[in-house]
Amino acid sequence: MAAEKHLVVGLMSGTSVDAVDAALIETDGEGHVRPLSFAERPWTDAERALIRRAAAHALTLPRPGPDPLIAEAEHVLTLAHAEAVALLPGGDSASLIGFHGQTVAHRPPSSGHPAPFTWQIGDADLLARLTGRMVAHDFRSADVAAGGEGAPLAPGYHRALSSGLSRPMGVLNLGGVGNLTWFSDTGWGAFDTGPGNGLIDDWAARHGRGHYDADGAMAAAGRVHEALVARMAATGYFEAIGPKSLDRGDFSIAHVEGLSAEDGAATLTAFTAETIRLALARLPVRLGRLLVTGGGRRNPVLMRMMAGRCGIPVEPVEAHGWRGDAMEAEAFAWLAVRVLKGLPISWPETTGVGRPMTGGRISRP
Structure with missing residues (x-):
C-alpha cells in the first residue's frame, strides 16, 4: 500500500538571518516529494538586529530558559513566520506546517559543553493558532538528549531527493x-x-x-x-x-x-x-x-x-532541477510528516546518535 501523501508547508530561517523561507510540497515523508511553491518573507533591519542580539545573548547563558530579550525575539519571529505562510501560494491547502524556528545557541556534545543543548526559539502554539494548522516543531532536542549532535537534519531529505x-x-x-x-x-x-x-x-x-x-x-x-x-x-x-x-x-x-x-x-x-x-x-x-x-x-x-x-x-x-532557495524549508516540511508519522528524523550516520531517532512535537490550533 502506498504511503499517505500530505500537503505540507515547511518554514526555515537560517543563521544568515536574511529571510523566512516558506515552501509547499506534497510528500509522504519518505521517497515521494513534489515541490509546489515557494515564498520569502525578508527580515527587516530592525528584526534582523533583534534576532542577532538574542543569539549573541543566548550564547552567554548556561542553558535555555526564560529571558526577556529572547521572549521578545521569539514573538517577533513567530509573527513573521505566520506572515510567510500567508504569502505562500497554495499554502492554505496544507494541514501541517514544519516550523524549525531560529537557532540562537547550539552546544552539542562535540563542543565539549558540560551540559549539551540546542536552542531554537519560536512559539509553535501561537503559530498554530495564527494559521489554524497543526505545527511540527522542536526537531532537534530529542537527538541531543540521546547523545546526538542535533544537526544537521536536512540529510534525510537530501537522501530522498538524490536517490536516483x-x-x-x-x-x-x-x-x-x-x-x-x-x-x-x-x-x-x-x-x-x-x-x-x-x-x-x-x-x-x-x-x-x-x-x-x-x-x-x-x-x-x-x-x-x-x-x-x-x-x-x-x-x-x-x-x-x-x-x-x-x-x-x-x-x-x-x-x-x-x-x-x-x-x-x-x-x-x-x-x-x-x-x-x-x-x-x-x-x-x-x-x-x-x-x-x-x-x-x-x-x-x-x-x-x-x-x-x-x-x-x-x-x-x-x-x-532542485530549488536551492527552498531546500531547507522543503526539508522541514518533509521532516514534519515524519514527526506526524513517528518516523526517524535523525540517524547515527548524520548526527552520531546511537540509533535512528524519532523527535519533534506537534502543536494543534
Whole structure:
C-alpha cells in the first residue's frame, strides 16, 4: 500500500538571518516529494538586529530558559513566520506546517559543553493558532538528549531527493554554517563543515557593504592571504571526523582584522572553500561531484574557489532541477510528516546518535 501523501508547508530561517523561507510540497515523508511553491518573507533591519542580539545573548547563558530579550525575539519571529505562510501560494491547502524556528545557541556534545543543548526559539502554539494548522516543531532536542549532535537534519531529505543520482556524490548546504551530506554506493553520512557564509556576511556588514558579499564582488577584488587561511584552519574541529556540528558563533573574523575590505573578503571566502576541502579529505570515499544549495551557491568566487581547492565538479543544485532557495524549508516540511508519522528524523550516520531517532512535537490550533 502506498504511503499517505500530505500537503505540507515547511518554514526555515537560517543563521544568515536574511529571510523566512516558506515552501509547499506534497510528500509522504519518505521517497515521494513534489515541490509546489515557494515564498520569502525578508527580515527587516530592525528584526534582523533583534534576532542577532538574542543569539549573541543566548550564547552567554548556561542553558535555555526564560529571558526577556529572547521572549521578545521569539514573538517577533513567530509573527513573521505566520506572515510567510500567508504569502505562500497554495499554502492554505496544507494541514501541517514544519516550523524549525531560529537557532540562537547550539552546544552539542562535540563542543565539549558540560551540559549539551540546542536552542531554537519560536512559539509553535501561537503559530498554530495564527494559521489554524497543526505545527511540527522542536526537531532537534530529542537527538541531543540521546547523545546526538542535533544537526544537521536536512540529510534525510537530501537522501530522498538524490536517490536516483549516481554515487559517490555530496550535497553541500552553504548558509551561515556549512553542512555536507555525502553518499557512496554503500553508505552515507553528514556533518557541519565550518562557517559557510557566516564570516563573509559579517565582514561585508562590518565594512558597510550590506548583509553579504553580493556576487562575491569584494572577494573578487581582493588578494587571498594563504597564511591566514592556514591559521584559521588549524583547529581541532577540522581534524575531527563527522558526525559533528557547530554554532555560527564558533568562528569569528578576528584573524583578518587589519586587512583591506577586499583582502579580508577574499581570505574569508578562501577559508570557507578550504573548510570544504578539509571536509572532503575526511570522507571514506572520494566524491565525484558536489551539489551546492543555500546562499553560497550564488557567490561565483566561492564556487570557483571550492572547485579549485577540492578538484571535483561543483554545481548549484538547480543543475539537477532542485530549488536551492527552498531546500531547507522543503526539508522541514518533509521532516514534519515524519514527526506526524513517528518516523526517524535523525540517524547515527548524520548526527552520531546511537540509533535512528524519532523527535519533534506537534502543536494543534
